[in-house]
Every structure is written in C-alpha cells, then in structure tokens.
Amino acid sequence: MNTETYVLPSSFTQRRLWMIDQMAPGAVTYHIAWAVELNGPLDAAALESTLSWLVDRHEALRTHFTAVDGEPAQVVTPAAPVRLPVVDAGACWHDLVDAAAGEPFDLATGPLVRFGLIRRSADAHVLTVVVHHSVADGWSFGILFRELAAGYAALAAGRRPDLPPPPVQYADFAVWQREQDAQGAFDADLDFWHAELADAPTLLDLPADRPRPAEQSDVGGEVPFLFPDELGARLRAGRDGTLFTRLLAAFQVLLHRLTGADDLLVAVPVAGRTRPETRDVVGFFANTLALRARFADRPDFAGVLAQARAAATAMQARQDVPFDRIVDRLAPTRSLAHAPVVQVMFALDEPPTPVTAAGLRIVPHLWENGTVKFDLTLTVEDRPDGLAGRITYRADLYDSTRIVDLAERYLTLLAATLDRPDTPVDELPLLGAGERERLLRTGNDTDLPLPTVATVAELLDRYPPAVPDAVAVAGPDGTLSHRDLAARANRIAHLLRRHGVGPDTPVGLCLGRGTDLVAAVVGVWRAGAGYLPLDPGLPTDRLATMLTDAAPPVVLTDATGAAHVAEAVAAAGTDVPVVLRLDQLDPTGLPTDPPPVVGHPDALAYLLYTSGSTGRPKGVAVTHGGVVNLLVGFHRLLGLTPADRVAAITTPAFDISVVELVLPLLAGARIEVLDADTALDATALHAALADRGVTVLQGTPATWRMLVAARGVPAGVRLRISGGEALTRDLADRLRTDGARVLNGYGPSETTIYSSAGPVDASGPVDLGGPCANTRIHLLDAAGEPVPDGVVGEIHIGGAGVARGYHGRPGLTADRFRPDPFGDRPGGRLYATGDLARRLPDGRLEYLGRADQQVKVRGFRIELGEIEAALRDQPGVRDAVVTTWGTGADVRLAAYAVPGHAGADAASLWPQVRAGLARRLPEYMVPATLVVLDALPRTASGKRDRRALPEPTWRETSGGGPTAPRDPVEEQLAALWRDVLGRAEVGVHDNFFALGGHSLTATRLIARVRTTFGTELALRSLFAAPTIAELAVIVAAGSGPAPAGPDRIGPAGPSPQDLLASLDDLSDSEVDALLDTLIAEEGV
Structure with missing residues (x-):
C-alpha cells in the first residue's frame, strides 16, 4: 500500500x-x-x-x-x-x-x-x-x-x-500536459481550431417553452427513450459512416431543421487518451470539442454525413488541445445567459455491461444528479440489447413534453435518412402522421356561414340601417345619412353602368377625403365592378405606372384629384377614355334606386398596388367574395353598434381602409372621415377624435405611437385596432392602460386585409391572434411541410380571403399563390406570405419578421428591391443597395450608393438623388439618408453583404465624444477602465465588452475595483452592469469593508486576494465556466 x-x-x-x-x-x-x-x-x-x-x-x-x-x-x-x-x-x-x-x-x-x-x-x-x-x-x-x-x-x-x-x-x-504547452506543442492544433471555428455562430437558440433567462442555471431534467429494434439494427448495419457519425449527422440535421440555422456547432466529448499508456488510468482526461455543420447549400443527408465524418476525423487527430484554450483563442462575446461557443452536446456511449464475479451479478447504472452543463445533451447508448437514448436539458428553458417530442422527431428523421439518403435534408420528414395532422388543424376551425351574395353591395343590402336618416358618413365636406349615401352610391353606379362598367372592370378613384370617397366605393361595387385607389398624394410617376398597368376605362375624381389625374395621364402616355368629376355630377336622370345586381363572388372588388421587387409595383386583385368574408367575420368580431363612430384616417391605397370606409355600414355606425393633414398631426388627430366622439380607431403602430407620445388616446376611443405592421409589447401596454379594448390584426393584401386578429393580452409577446373567419394559417418549412411548435416557419394563408393574384403577372401569381395540399376545396390555394412566425406553447402565433427583403415602414410593406431599382436609375449612381436600421416605429431606410464618377460624395449626390426618388416613389419609400461607398460589400460567394454595411451617421443624430465621468466614483472607475483596457478615453455609458473587454480583463478589473474601493464586488456584477455609470451605482452602494463571512474555503484555501490573483491568470473560458456554476448555485 x-x-x-x-x-x-x-x-x-x-x-x-x-x-x-x-x-x-x-x-x-x-x-x-x-x-x-x-x-x-x-x-x-x-x-x-x-x-x-x-x-x-x-x-x-x-x-x-x-x-x-x-x-x-x-x-x-x-x-x-x-x-x-x-x-x-x-x-x-x-x-x-x-x-x-x-x-x-x-x-x-x-x-x-x-x-x-x-x-x-x-x-x-x-x-x-x-x-x-x-x-x-x-x-x-x-x-x-x-x-x-x-x-x-x-x-x-x-x-x-x-x-x-x-x-x-x-x-x-x-506534468506532461504542462510541458507540452510550455513547448508550444498545442500551437498547431490551436491554429486549426481557430481557423475552423473563428467565424462560426456562437449561439444556437432552439425553440423553447420559456424565454432564455438573463442568467442561466444548471437545474436540469432528463427524458429517456428507446430506438425501435429495426431502426437500431439498420443504423448499426449502415455502410456509409460509423454509427457515431450517422447519429451525429442526423442530430445536426434535426438542430438545423428546428432552428433554421445554416451554420451550427455541436459539442462532442472525446476521451483525451491519445497515448496508449493512459488507457487504463483513472483521471480527468476527457476533453470537449466543437464540430461544425453547414447547410447553406441545401445538402442531402449523404453530404451531411460526409461532412460529419471529415469533422470527426479531424477532431480525433487534434483532441489533445484543451477546449478551454480553444475558447480563449476564439474570444467569443460573453453572456451570462448561455455558455460560450456551444450550447448543445452529442455523445455516443458504450456503457459497461453487467458481469458476474464470485457468484455476484454486478449491474452498473449511471446516476444523474439533476444538473446540466449544456442547454441540451443527446446521449445514445450502444447496449448489447439495442440502442437507447436520453436527452438532458435545462429546465429553465424546456418542459419535458417538448423534449419528448424532440426525441420522437429525431427517431423519425433517422429512419428517413436511411430510406432517402439522397434527399435534401430540408425535405426529409420530421413529424409523425399524428403530429402533422394536429399542426395542420390547430386554430384552423374557422368555418362561418356566409350570406349567399354576389357582390359586397349586395351584402350591404342584407344589413339595412335601423335608422335610415341617421348620419352614415361625416367628412370635411359635410354629412350623408344612410338614405342619402345609398342614393348617392346608386347614382354613381348607374353612371358607371352607362359607361360600360361591369364585373371585373377596374374603376380609378382619385378623390379627396370626404363623403364622396365612401359613396364612390359603394357605387363601384353596386355597378358590379372593382375600384383602383389612386391616392392624390402619390407621385405622378407612380400614378402613371398604375394607370398604365391597370388600364381603367373610367376614373372618378373631384377638385382634389383632377389635376393629379391629368398629370398622371400625360406622364403615362396612355389615354383614359372617361374621367368623371363627382363634384360636378349632374344627378338628373340618374336613378336613386340600385341597379340590377350583376357580378359574382370571384369578380374584382379592388385592385391595390403594392411595392414590387423588380421596381415595378404589382396590383393585387381582391375579389368580392374575399371582401364579403372579411366584412362578415370582422362584423362579428368587433361587435360595432349604431352608437359607434369609426374614424377613417387611412389612405384608400392601404387595404385596411376598407374596415374604416365600409364595415361600419353593416352595423349602422357612423363613419368620421378625417383629412390627411389631421391624420398625420398628433395634436390635430387627438382633437378631432375627441370633438367627433370617435369610439373606434384603427391605425398602424406608427400612428398609435404618435398619438400616445403626444397627448395620448382620447378615453372615448373604446376599441383600438392595430394593423399593418408588428405591434410591440410596450405600445400595446400603453394602449391598454385605460381599460380600452385593443385588437391586433395581421394579414397581407393578398389575403384580403386581415387574415388573423385577436385581443391583446396583458403579458407575453403580442401575438397575431387567431385565423379570421373561413381562413386557415399554416407555418411551413422550405419543403412545404408544417413545422413543429416553436419552430420558425413561413406563414401560408388559405381560405375565402385569398386574392385572385397579381394583375397581369401570371408568373408571379403562380410563384406566390400555390395549390393548397391541405385543404378540402377543389382548386383551393395557399398564399406564401414571406412572413415568418412560430407557434407559441399555447397555440398562438408570434410574428418574427420577413423571410425576404420586404420590410414594413410606418405600416407600408416595401420591397427594398424597388427602391434599389429606382436608385440605380438616378444620374450619377452606378450601383446601390438599401437596408433598414432600427426596429418598430423607429425603422428607417438607408441607401448606399457607388457613384458613377470619382470624387462624388454624399453631400453633392444626395440632394439630386433624393429629388429623383421623390418624383418616382411614395414619400415613405424615400430613404432617410445616403451613404457613398467605393464598392458595395460582398460575401465570399459574390452576393451583396447587407450585414457588412456601415451604420449611417443620421442627420438628426448629434455628434460628440464619450460622456465624461460625473462624480468621484465614476472618475476612479474610468481610470481603472482606461488602464485595464489600454484605452486613452472611455465614456461612462460605454459597454466594457464592446470596448474589447473579455472575461480575463474583467477579472483584472474587478480585482482592481475591490482593491481601490475596499468593497466585495462579485465578478458577475460586471456582466450585469457593464458600463461605468451602472457599475458606479453598485460600487457606491457597497463601498467600505466587506463584512466578515464564514470560512467557506477551509484552512487550505487561499485568501480573496490570492484567489483574485489566480483569476487574473485564468483563461476566458475558465472564468466563463466558473461563472456558469456561480449562476447555478447562487441563483444570480
């Protein structure tokens, strides 16, 4: 012994x-x-x-x-x-x-x-x-x-x-390891791992049941599962790759499919016993390495398997270098919310098998202690009786039910990889039949019987006003009762019929905001036709493009719009056979009774032009049947009464205007049409809403935020509808403060205004509500299959609201309006929105933005490509790209241009470019600023790299250097920061880590702070308060000698000063691991 x-x-x-x-x-x-x-x-x-x-x-x-x-x-x-x-x-x-x-x-x-x-x-x-x-x-x-x-x-x-x-x-x-390190034996392997991982994403965010907390814990759970015998046997017998690489590759594919990440890392444990003399020695030899998987080229499983095999081979040859050193070399961005570099692990184990010794049967069992080191760890055990798996997970992120589903998807995917190895991995089945059916049906039980009517006007006849002489619409030009509105609309309908207008005829409307706007819309529908909104506020070139493309035989206008129509007709170089001035309409001989009903539900109700990616606006052809469905469903949802007054503040060129101009008529409510200047002025809008007794207001978040920031929303507005773009949580909370009812709506023009809507709850993300009447919403992946709960998918919309398509654009229509493989109606179609969402645990849909380059600015959907095309057409611009900066109501467009001649700068180029864009594009599509570049940044594949574009210096942003310290504590902290970071100047609001700080420099700074101020400051404090201003508050509150505590370390332990001196020598990754445990044990 x-x-x-x-x-x-x-x-x-x-x-x-x-x-x-x-x-x-x-x-x-x-x-x-x-x-x-x-x-x-x-x-x-x-x-x-x-x-x-x-x-x-x-x-x-x-x-x-x-x-x-x-x-x-x-x-x-x-x-x-x-x-x-x-x-x-x-x-x-x-x-x-x-x-x-x-x-x-x-x-x-x-x-x-x-x-x-x-x-x-x-x-x-x-x-x-x-x-x-x-x-x-x-x-x-x-x-x-x-x-x-x-x-x-x-x-x-x-x-x-x-x-x-x-x-x-x-x-x-x-001793050998220390000597190897001192002799530089690990340097070549460190170079390899740095080259392999330097540009890899360092966070893999799997769908979770709860938001990632600001500080992670190590409390975990475990879900065991078994492989079906046949599947296990086929995996073991596989000829293409080892069992390890096949299981790993399938796990990488699963993570890719669940997150949408085209580049991801998975941790893999290695024995670390590369020298034969270590094979039978007890000790801590194990190491962790990160293997990378890329999916940008849409590989098949055979390709992913080959990739995994190559990565595993490289890993085996370079496993001696400690992972801590690799992380230290990578220097990733630090966060208390997750582990650095990699958060998911895969392991294949061969557990010891039971043996018998001296008549004693010995059966080992690994015992989990309820803690975890990774967000998710998949371990597969290769047992004599088959394959078995277990998934350990962070309990602060996931519920066991989600992990059970994940295990089932892994097995489904594995089986598919054996059957279809040459199929692109994005097309492999991920769901069992039962789950697939559930996802397709969730929330889509929306059947609502509709009146049998041919047109929207016929629908209005089914909802006669209780008091015909009550005011139906009020505007700057006066009022019309329900009786008078019907008579005016009928005369307009007869007038249009005399000019050959009928079903599927587009009728241009270029009118001021007044009572005739409502009468004209209803009149066009009574004629069985559809209207083409021509907003007088649009640039002449834009109106000309719309007139050329739609070719309306008749345009209705008035004193406000007549000149704009004339200019647009001249610019278009085409002829509009008939232009009718409603303000000069002679009612003689025009009946006030409605004309005979003509038309059908699939006929055109309106033709609305939206931004086009090629620079050419596209006209969305919406049907009478789609509008009827929307109005009936929203009538039931909103519950308007004759006592309500609904403000109409939206341009008719924006489809949500239908809710303001027409829906109130079904309830006998009153429409209050406000002029454009009032709608854009917060003070004037507030006063108009209050003076007119408005009870219902619809607006984009930009409008609501404008109101809230100025004088607030008048208390009389009991129903507040937000649509057109994403509603943020903070704005929703401000709209709900006085107990008003707040609804959030979502829907592209191609599916008739709103496809989903619902009340805004008091907490959690603002969701899209449920599908509207006779509407189905599916979240689909790239292969057109439903995605699991929590996984990001593209919103596809089917049902009664789907538009006919794009006017005169059959190719684009076929691309976006696709056959519905899930519906039960012959000829049904799904509209692929390009919007991304995920289904929350309670079944609601959370909107996550655009899948392409469309953006929303002030509620208007914009194709950045259209602006870019207009930019490239400007004199002096050789190439251009447009992107957005900011979020929510603060989204701004920025243009980047390569000038056509040397020496041009933004100051000289921007005024003429802006003027040219303003002539061609609506005001909301004109960028806020221009940045001149020598060349546009591009990726390795030659594509434009929008992420590499520099943030502009906005004209309204004031300049100035860092904010100077304002008191003695900040002065001392600033001196420490300058010394530790090696910077000549720091501001009190600068982020320590943004200035180049990392875990190692953080430990040095905290050691200096403790010495300078004589306070017990935890290392984690800097992560929670990374600016001088924030840290000064903590230091000031805790200044002075720290109270003596129990000796938790024991007689052999170091003093706090010794400990901090040791921390100064730790690698970044060692400090991160230390922090992980601190967080878990102390709950900080």
Missing part, C-alpha cells in the same frame, strides 16, 4: 474545476455518480478490500488539492483502507442514491471519491460510487468497473488480484 504524499501540478481541466469550487464550494454540477446493483450473496469484507485495492492502485482516487502561489496543485495522499458504510433500505433506495450523489466534496481535504452500500435484502445490495470530476471521468468508471469485478473475484476467493500496475498515474499526465 502506498504511504507517501506527493504535491504535483494540476492539469488545465483540474485547475478550471478547482477555481469553480473555490467560488462556489459544495456545487454538485461536477459530481459523477454510479449506482451498482449487486445481486446475489455478497462478501462485504471482500468488497471493502477490493475498494481499498482500487484506491491504492489509482493515485487520482486519493488526490485532493491545495493552493501553491494561488495555483491549484494535486496532493496525492497515502492509501488508507476503505470503510464501507451500510444502510438498510427497501423500495426507497433511489432516494439514498440521490442523497449520496448530492453530498458535497471538499476539494481541499478530500477524499474526492465516496463509496456506500445500500442493503435492500440479504442478496440484493446497491454500491454507490460518487466521484468529483476533477479526479475522474466517464472512461474512468469503465476502468473501475472492470477492475472492481476482477478484484472482487480474486479477493472473495482468497487470492490477491494479479492485474499489472498502471504504467503511469494521472499526475504524470498533468
């Missing part, structure tokens, strides 16, 4: 775990526990002798740690006999194992391995083995298990075990 004590250097991994323990003594995250069933007659004395022999045989099992000059060192102590405590238990033995696994170790005193014996009956026992990860790893238990069986068999028979001694001990490896 060994009787000497040695003090030897620690390995890199030991140093990291030692530091974690110093900061959070008693953490169980790095405990490894096994429960070993012993079935049969047990010789307890022989078992004790066997354990004593094992501890004597492996120095790591009698190692603890001490501090030498602030660095951990291994202390290898003499062997001592193991005394095995015995506890009697029956069915509750699992609780005893849990208790043993959770009992803390003291790294300063040891021992760091603990044995216990649970007696279930005379011939049934459980041996508990709990070891600290700093002295052993998973491979080590395989060694211990084999040697336990061999040693027990010998000692129970009265013989000495005859195994040869290990060729080396773990401390020898630690």
Whole structure:
C-alpha cells in the first residue's frame, strides 16, 4: 500500500474545476455518480478490500488539492483502507442514491471519491460510487468497473488480484500536459481550431417553452427513450459512416431543421487518451470539442454525413488541445445567459455491461444528479440489447413534453435518412402522421356561414340601417345619412353602368377625403365592378405606372384629384377614355334606386398596388367574395353598434381602409372621415377624435405611437385596432392602460386585409391572434411541410380571403399563390406570405419578421428591391443597395450608393438623388439618408453583404465624444477602465465588452475595483452592469469593508486576494465556466 504524499501540478481541466469550487464550494454540477446493483450473496469484507485495492492502485482516487502561489496543485495522499458504510433500505433506495450523489466534496481535504452500500435484502445490495470530476471521468468508471469485478473475484476467493500496475498515474499526465504547452506543442492544433471555428455562430437558440433567462442555471431534467429494434439494427448495419457519425449527422440535421440555422456547432466529448499508456488510468482526461455543420447549400443527408465524418476525423487527430484554450483563442462575446461557443452536446456511449464475479451479478447504472452543463445533451447508448437514448436539458428553458417530442422527431428523421439518403435534408420528414395532422388543424376551425351574395353591395343590402336618416358618413365636406349615401352610391353606379362598367372592370378613384370617397366605393361595387385607389398624394410617376398597368376605362375624381389625374395621364402616355368629376355630377336622370345586381363572388372588388421587387409595383386583385368574408367575420368580431363612430384616417391605397370606409355600414355606425393633414398631426388627430366622439380607431403602430407620445388616446376611443405592421409589447401596454379594448390584426393584401386578429393580452409577446373567419394559417418549412411548435416557419394563408393574384403577372401569381395540399376545396390555394412566425406553447402565433427583403415602414410593406431599382436609375449612381436600421416605429431606410464618377460624395449626390426618388416613389419609400461607398460589400460567394454595411451617421443624430465621468466614483472607475483596457478615453455609458473587454480583463478589473474601493464586488456584477455609470451605482452602494463571512474555503484555501490573483491568470473560458456554476448555485 502506498504511504507517501506527493504535491504535483494540476492539469488545465483540474485547475478550471478547482477555481469553480473555490467560488462556489459544495456545487454538485461536477459530481459523477454510479449506482451498482449487486445481486446475489455478497462478501462485504471482500468488497471493502477490493475498494481499498482500487484506491491504492489509482493515485487520482486519493488526490485532493491545495493552493501553491494561488495555483491549484494535486496532493496525492497515502492509501488508507476503505470503510464501507451500510444502510438498510427497501423500495426507497433511489432516494439514498440521490442523497449520496448530492453530498458535497471538499476539494481541499478530500477524499474526492465516496463509496456506500445500500442493503435492500440479504442478496440484493446497491454500491454507490460518487466521484468529483476533477479526479475522474466517464472512461474512468469503465476502468473501475472492470477492475472492481476482477478484484472482487480474486479477493472473495482468497487470492490477491494479479492485474499489472498502471504504467503511469494521472499526475504524470498533468506534468506532461504542462510541458507540452510550455513547448508550444498545442500551437498547431490551436491554429486549426481557430481557423475552423473563428467565424462560426456562437449561439444556437432552439425553440423553447420559456424565454432564455438573463442568467442561466444548471437545474436540469432528463427524458429517456428507446430506438425501435429495426431502426437500431439498420443504423448499426449502415455502410456509409460509423454509427457515431450517422447519429451525429442526423442530430445536426434535426438542430438545423428546428432552428433554421445554416451554420451550427455541436459539442462532442472525446476521451483525451491519445497515448496508449493512459488507457487504463483513472483521471480527468476527457476533453470537449466543437464540430461544425453547414447547410447553406441545401445538402442531402449523404453530404451531411460526409461532412460529419471529415469533422470527426479531424477532431480525433487534434483532441489533445484543451477546449478551454480553444475558447480563449476564439474570444467569443460573453453572456451570462448561455455558455460560450456551444450550447448543445452529442455523445455516443458504450456503457459497461453487467458481469458476474464470485457468484455476484454486478449491474452498473449511471446516476444523474439533476444538473446540466449544456442547454441540451443527446446521449445514445450502444447496449448489447439495442440502442437507447436520453436527452438532458435545462429546465429553465424546456418542459419535458417538448423534449419528448424532440426525441420522437429525431427517431423519425433517422429512419428517413436511411430510406432517402439522397434527399435534401430540408425535405426529409420530421413529424409523425399524428403530429402533422394536429399542426395542420390547430386554430384552423374557422368555418362561418356566409350570406349567399354576389357582390359586397349586395351584402350591404342584407344589413339595412335601423335608422335610415341617421348620419352614415361625416367628412370635411359635410354629412350623408344612410338614405342619402345609398342614393348617392346608386347614382354613381348607374353612371358607371352607362359607361360600360361591369364585373371585373377596374374603376380609378382619385378623390379627396370626404363623403364622396365612401359613396364612390359603394357605387363601384353596386355597378358590379372593382375600384383602383389612386391616392392624390402619390407621385405622378407612380400614378402613371398604375394607370398604365391597370388600364381603367373610367376614373372618378373631384377638385382634389383632377389635376393629379391629368398629370398622371400625360406622364403615362396612355389615354383614359372617361374621367368623371363627382363634384360636378349632374344627378338628373340618374336613378336613386340600385341597379340590377350583376357580378359574382370571384369578380374584382379592388385592385391595390403594392411595392414590387423588380421596381415595378404589382396590383393585387381582391375579389368580392374575399371582401364579403372579411366584412362578415370582422362584423362579428368587433361587435360595432349604431352608437359607434369609426374614424377613417387611412389612405384608400392601404387595404385596411376598407374596415374604416365600409364595415361600419353593416352595423349602422357612423363613419368620421378625417383629412390627411389631421391624420398625420398628433395634436390635430387627438382633437378631432375627441370633438367627433370617435369610439373606434384603427391605425398602424406608427400612428398609435404618435398619438400616445403626444397627448395620448382620447378615453372615448373604446376599441383600438392595430394593423399593418408588428405591434410591440410596450405600445400595446400603453394602449391598454385605460381599460380600452385593443385588437391586433395581421394579414397581407393578398389575403384580403386581415387574415388573423385577436385581443391583446396583458403579458407575453403580442401575438397575431387567431385565423379570421373561413381562413386557415399554416407555418411551413422550405419543403412545404408544417413545422413543429416553436419552430420558425413561413406563414401560408388559405381560405375565402385569398386574392385572385397579381394583375397581369401570371408568373408571379403562380410563384406566390400555390395549390393548397391541405385543404378540402377543389382548386383551393395557399398564399406564401414571406412572413415568418412560430407557434407559441399555447397555440398562438408570434410574428418574427420577413423571410425576404420586404420590410414594413410606418405600416407600408416595401420591397427594398424597388427602391434599389429606382436608385440605380438616378444620374450619377452606378450601383446601390438599401437596408433598414432600427426596429418598430423607429425603422428607417438607408441607401448606399457607388457613384458613377470619382470624387462624388454624399453631400453633392444626395440632394439630386433624393429629388429623383421623390418624383418616382411614395414619400415613405424615400430613404432617410445616403451613404457613398467605393464598392458595395460582398460575401465570399459574390452576393451583396447587407450585414457588412456601415451604420449611417443620421442627420438628426448629434455628434460628440464619450460622456465624461460625473462624480468621484465614476472618475476612479474610468481610470481603472482606461488602464485595464489600454484605452486613452472611455465614456461612462460605454459597454466594457464592446470596448474589447473579455472575461480575463474583467477579472483584472474587478480585482482592481475591490482593491481601490475596499468593497466585495462579485465578478458577475460586471456582466450585469457593464458600463461605468451602472457599475458606479453598485460600487457606491457597497463601498467600505466587506463584512466578515464564514470560512467557506477551509484552512487550505487561499485568501480573496490570492484567489483574485489566480483569476487574473485564468483563461476566458475558465472564468466563463466558473461563472456558469456561480449562476447555478447562487441563483444570480
């Protein structure tokens, strides 16, 4: 038996775990526990002798740690006999194992391995083995298990075990590792891993049940699952790749499909025993490496498998370099919310198989202690009886039900990879038949009977006003009763009929905002036709383009619009046969009774032009049937009454205007048409809403934010409808403060105004509501299949609201309006919106933005390509790109141009470019600024790299340098920051990490702060308060000597000053690991 004590250097991994323990003594995250069933007659004395022999045989099992000059060192102590405590238990033995696994170790005193014996009956026992990860790893238990069986068999028979001694001990490896590092032996491998991972994304955000907390914990859960026998057999027999690479590649594909990430990292554990003499040595040799998978080229599974095989081969050849050093070299952005570089792990294990020794059946079980180190870890065990899996997960992110679903999808995907290896991975099935059907039906039970009517005007006849002489519409030009409105609309309809207008005829409307706007819309519908809104506020070139494309035979106008129509007709170079001035209409001979109903539900109701990616606006042809469906469904949803007054503030060129101009008529409510200047002025709008007694207001978030920021929303507005773009949580909360009812609506023009709508709840993300009447919404992947809950998919909309398509654009129509494979109506279609969303755990839909280059600005959907095309047409511009900056109501367009001649700058180019754009594009499509570049940034593949565009210096943004310190605490902190960061100037609002700080410099800064201010400041404080201004508040609150606390480290532990000195030498990744445990144990 060994009787000497040695003090030897620690390995890199030991140093990291030692530091974690110093900061959070008693953490169980790095405990490894096994429960070993012993079935049969047990010789307890022989078992004790066997354990004593094992501890004597492996120095790591009698190692603890001490501090030498602030660095951990291994202390290898003499062997001592193991005394095995015995506890009697029956069915509750699992609780005893849990208790043993959770009992803390003291790294300063040891021992760091603990044995216990649970007696279930005379011939049934459980041996508990709990070891600290700093002295052993998973491979080590395989060694211990084999040697336990061999040693027990010998000692129970009265013989000495005859195994040869290990060729080396773990401390020898630690010394070798330090020497290798000092000689630069790891440098080439570090260069390889840096080149492989430097530009890889460092966060993989899987769909979760809860938002990622600002600070992660290590509390975890586990879901076990079994592989079907046939699947397991086929995987083992696979000829293309090893079992490991096939399982890994399928897991990478699953992560890609669930996150949409085309580039991702998965951690993989490696044994770290590349030298043959380490194979039978107990110790902490294991290492973690990150394997990268790329999917940008839409590979098939055979391609992903080849990629995984190559990565695994490279990993095996370069596994000696500690992962801590790799992370340190990568220097990723730090966050308390997640681990650096990689958050998901995959492992393939071959667990020890049961053996029999001296009549004792020995069955090992790895025992989880309820903690996790990664967001998600998939472990597959290759057992003699088949494949088994288990997924451990962070409980603060995921519920077990989601993980169960994930396991089922993994098995479904694996089977598909065997059947269809040459299929692009984005097209492989991910869902079982039952889940697929559930996803298709969720929320889509929206059937609502509709009146049998041919046109929208006929629908209005089904909802006669209770008081015909009550005011139907009021505007700057006066009022019309319901009776008068009907008469005016009927006269307009007869007039149009006389000019040959009928079903599918587009009739231009270029009118001022007044009562005739409502009468003209209804009149066009009574004629069985559809209207083409021509907003007088649009540029002449835009109106000309619309007139040329739509070719309306008749345009209705008035004093406001007549000149605009004339200019647009002249610019278009085409002829509009008939232009009718409604303000000069002679009612003589025009009946006030409605003309005979003509038309059909599929006929044109309106033709509305939206932005086009090629620079040419596209006309969306919406049908009478679609409008009827919207009006009936919204009438039921909103519950308007004759007492309501609905403000009409939206241009008729924006489809949500139909809700304002027509829907109130079904309820006998009053429409209050406001002029454009009032609608754009917060003060004037507030006054008009209050003066006119408006009870219902619809607006884009930009309008609502304008109102709220000025004088607020008048209390009389009881129903507030937001549509046109995403409603933010903060704005929704402000709209709800006085108890008003707030609805959020969503829908593209191509599916008739609103496809979903619903009330805004008090908390959580603002969702899109549920599908509207007779509407179905599906979230689909690139292969047109439904995505699982929580996974991002493109919104596809089907049902009664789907428009006919784009006027005169059959190719574009076919691309976006696709056959509906899920519907039960012959000829049904789905509109592919290009919008992204995910289904929340409660079934609601959360909007996540655009899949293409369309954006929303002030509620208007804009194709950036249209602006870019207009830019390139401007004199002096050779090439151009447009992007957005900001979010929500603060979204702004920025143009980037390469000038056509050298020496041009933004100051000289922008005025003429802006003027040219203003003549061609609506005001909301004209960028706010122009940046002149020598060349547009491009990716490696030659595509424009929008992410590399510099942020503009906005004209309204004031200049100036960093904000100077404002008090003595900030002055001292600023001096420390300048010294640690090596910067001549820092501002009190500058982010430490944005200035180049990282975990290593953070530890140095905190050490200096503690010395300067004499306060106990935790390292995590800098992560929570990364600016001088924020940190100064914490320092000021805690200045002065820290109160004495209990000696948690023990007599062998370092002082706080020694500890911080050690932290100064840690790598970034070691400090990150330390922080992870701090967060988990202290709940910070």
